[in-house]
Amino acid sequence: xFEMAKELLKQLFRKPFTNRFPSKHVPKSTTKLLKNVKxxxxxxxxxxxxxxxxxxxxxxxxxxxxxxxxxIKVCPANCYxxxxxERKVKYHLSxxxxxxxxxxxxxxxxxxxxxxxxxxxxxxH
Amino acid sequence: MNSGKIIEKKYRERKPDKPxxxxxxxxxxxxxxxxxxPALKEPVRFDLKIEGEKVVNVxxxxxxxxxxxxxxxxxxxxxxxxxxxxRICGICNICHSACFCIxxxxxxxxxxxxxxxxxxxxxxxxERMHSHILWAGVAAHELGFDSVMxxxxxxxxxxxxxxxxxxxxxxxxxxxxIGGVRRDIKEKQVPMLKEALEYYKKGFxxxxxxxxxxxxxxxRTVDTGILSKQDGLALCAVGPTARASGIKKDVRQDAAYAxxxxxxxxxxxxxxxxxxxxxxxxxxxxxxxxxxxxxVEIIEECLKQMPKGxxxxxxxxxxxxxxxxxxxxxxxGRIEAPRGEVIHYxxxxxxxxxxxxxxxxPTYNNLLPWGPMLMGEQVADVPxxxxxxxxxxxxxxxxxxxxGNNEEVLDNEAMRRLSVEKTNxxxxxxxx
Numbered sequence: 376x377f378e379m380a381k382e383l384l385k386q387l388f389r390k391p392f393t394n395r396f397p398s399k400h401v402p403k404s405t406t407k408l409l410k411n412v413k414x415x416x417x418x419x420x421x422x423x424x425x426x427x428x429x430x431x432x433x434x435x436x437x438x439x440x441x442x443x444x445x446x447i448k449v450c451p452a453n454c455y456x457x458x459x460x461e462r463k464v465k466y467h468l469s470x471x472x473x474x475x476x477x478x479x480x481x482x483x484x485x486x487x488x489x490x491x492x493x494x495x496x497x498x499x500h
Numbered sequence: 501m502n503s504g505k506i507i508e509k510k511y512r513e514r515k516p517d518k519p520x521x522x523x524x525x526x527x528x529x530x531x532x533x534x535x536x537x538p539a540l541k542e543p544v545r546f547d548l549k550i551e552g553e554k555v556v557n558v559x560x561x562x563x564x565x566x567x568x569x570x571x572x573x574x575x576x577x578x579x580x581x582x583x584x585x586x587r588i589c590g591i592c593n594i595c596h597s598a599c600f601c602i603x604x605x606x607x608x609x610x611x612x613x614x615x616x617x618x619x620x621x622x623x624x625x626x627e628r629m630h631s632h633i634l635w636a637g638v639a640a641h642e643l644g645f646d647s648v649m650x651x652x653x654x655x656x657x658x659x660x661x662x663x664x665x666x667x668x669x670x671x672x673x674x675x676x677x678i679g680g681v682r683r684d685i686k687e688k689q690v691p692m693l694k695e696a697l698e699y700y701k702k703g704f705x706x707x708x709x710x711x712x713x714x715x716x717x718x719x720r721t722v723d724t725g726i727l728s729k730q731d732g733l734a735l736c737a738v739g740p741t742a743r744a745s746g747i748k749k750d751v752r753q754d755a756a757y758a759x760x761x762x763x764x765x766x767x768x769x770x771x772x773x774x775x776x777x778x779x780x781x782x783x784x785x786x787x788x789x790x791x792x793x794x795x796v797e798i799i800e801e802c803l804k805q806m807p808k809g810x811x812x813x814x815x816x817x818x819x820x821x822x823x824x825x826x827x828x829x830x831x832x833g834r835i836e837a838p839r840g841e842v843i844h845y846x847x848x849x850x851x852x853x854x855x856x857x858x859x860x861x862p863t864y865n866n867l868l869p870w871g872p873m874l875m876g877e878q879v880a881d882v883p884x885x886x887x888x889x890x891x892x893x894x895x896x897x898x899x900x901x902x903x904g905n906n907e908e909v910l911d912n913e914a915m916r917r918l919s920v921e922k923t924n925x926x927x928x929x930x931x932x
Contacts (some may be wrong), residue, residue: 378709379648392654426665428683430674449817451576451583474583474674479682480817488668 395420425490430475432491435466439485446477446486468494528556531879533915535564544867544891546882553878558871573857578604578678578824578848579817581857585844586672588859591634594620594627595837596844596859597676602757603846604678606831608824613810614759616680618802621759622693623667623675624835625795625802629700630659631838632740632788632795635890636711639785642883643720644920648710655703662696665689678820679813690803700796704789711785715930716923721782725873725885728779735868739840740791741889743769744784746777751836763801768794781888788890825852837862839890863891880918 397419402408411417442462447455456465533546543564549557585600586593633656640648667673732745750767752760770783814820830847840862847856866889
């Protein structure tokens with residue numbers, strides 16, 4: 376275990392490898408903290424940059440949609456419901472697997488991948 | 501009251517049984533591990549017969565996690581199935597989706613562009629690196645070296661970041677498409693990939709030192725869980741499990757797919773490093789670590805040779821689906837996954853969805869070799885031997901030891917404690 380012991384001793388003097396939370400403790404007021412950060416009075420750990428082409432939550436532009444149903448055809452998780460009256464689709468985030476196949480297939484770019492990934496919430500609707 | 505008296509009388513009248521002394525020179529216990537067990541990762545129930553600490557007979561039950569993925573596949577079109585195939589195994593997601601794509605391409609006679617072949621190869625090797633490093637961490641955890649586990653997983657994080665930057669997703673990358681791949685590797689992404697490869701070249705030596713030079717890991721793994729070459733061949737072991745027993749079996753070498761025909765890939769056996777083949781757990785560690793090194797070399801070679809051009813046969817998916825709808829026939833896809841050979845069988849009958857889809861994952865083949873591996877070993881070695889074939893995941897484990905009326909529950913923690921105790925005892929013996 377000599378090799379590992381060396382590595383562990385080195386690790387003692389290094390920063391933790393994990394991505395850290397913005398601040399050590401939960402601030403009493405988030406807006407105040409953000410204000411302080413702007414003025415340079417407080418410091419927060421910047422979030423890790425999201426790579427280009429990240430497949431986050433899918434944004435749906437209802438105006439652009441022409442109701443061609445291609446997204447319904449390729450979606451592996453049956454995320455999309457077709458609204459007969461409006462000839463538009465309804466996107467169910469809870470079923471989405473973020474494969475972004477619908478983004479590729481959409482002929483009018485009504486669907487786009489956003490960088491949003493913090494999607495868990497207490498509100499279910 | 502009356503009835504009570506009668507019972508009392510009856511009880512008194514009964515002649516006491518003579519204590520029969522059964523002469524048994526052997527006392528074998530039955531030890532049941534699973535179906536759900538963290539060391540096993542995949543729900544499978546072991547029924548071990550043990551004498552003291554020694555395992556004398558091995559039996560196991562399968563089929564506790566039938567999810568009906570193949571059934572679900574026959575109700576979807578081929579493009580939807582790619583993403584379903586990815587979810588067969590989180591760690592081997594590239595191989596399953598690529599394997600399905602190859603099977604469908606074989607049926608429809610779709611030609612894949614050369615650049616797509618190379619991109620598939622690069623993703624396959626990145627996945628192999630991440631899977632093998634992850635396994636090394638799990639093996640260290642089973643031996644009781646948790647700090648080694650955290651260290652190896654820290655090393656693994658780099659390849660995960662690279663995959664996220666290349667594909668957009670960390671685990672289920674959704675990169676395969678029938679007739680090619682969905683996303684190109686852009687020029688500006690190449691330096692990042694090369695930097696990661698340099699990191700692994702540098703870090704590999706250290707990882708190798710930690711795993712291969714440590715006397716305690718050596719004494720825990722050398723000569724444990726031996727799978728002889730004959731047994732390996734007879735029981736159809738695949739992947740690193742077979743190669744660690746000296747069987748030169750590798751789909752990349754035997755039936756080259758994607759860009760492997762342009763690359764010189766040779767099956768790695770422990771002979772390359774140690775000079776001899778034992779087929780024990782240590783050999784399996786050696787093979788996997790050498791394969792990480794091999795993967796780095798393959799990716800470098802791919803980046804050098806990669807031609808420019810199209811990345812997919814048909815960009816318009818409705819057109820592709822229409823073409824697949826008119827095809828009839830059956831095809832097989834074979835791919836070397838991190839754990840061994842994956843086979844997908846697909847039958848198309850000119851309909852929207854395939855008539856039949858069958859998947860044979862490598863773990864299925866690597867289960868039977870558990871028999872000869874576990875025979876004659878100690879109970880404390882069961883987790884590391886079971887983990888040494890890298891069985892696919894699903895957790896929380898408990899075992900019940902039954903000795904007539906006495907029941908003792910050995911949960912995962914207890915099993916691991918046994919393993920850790922053995923390591924500590926060895927440490928004392930080795931003098932560290």
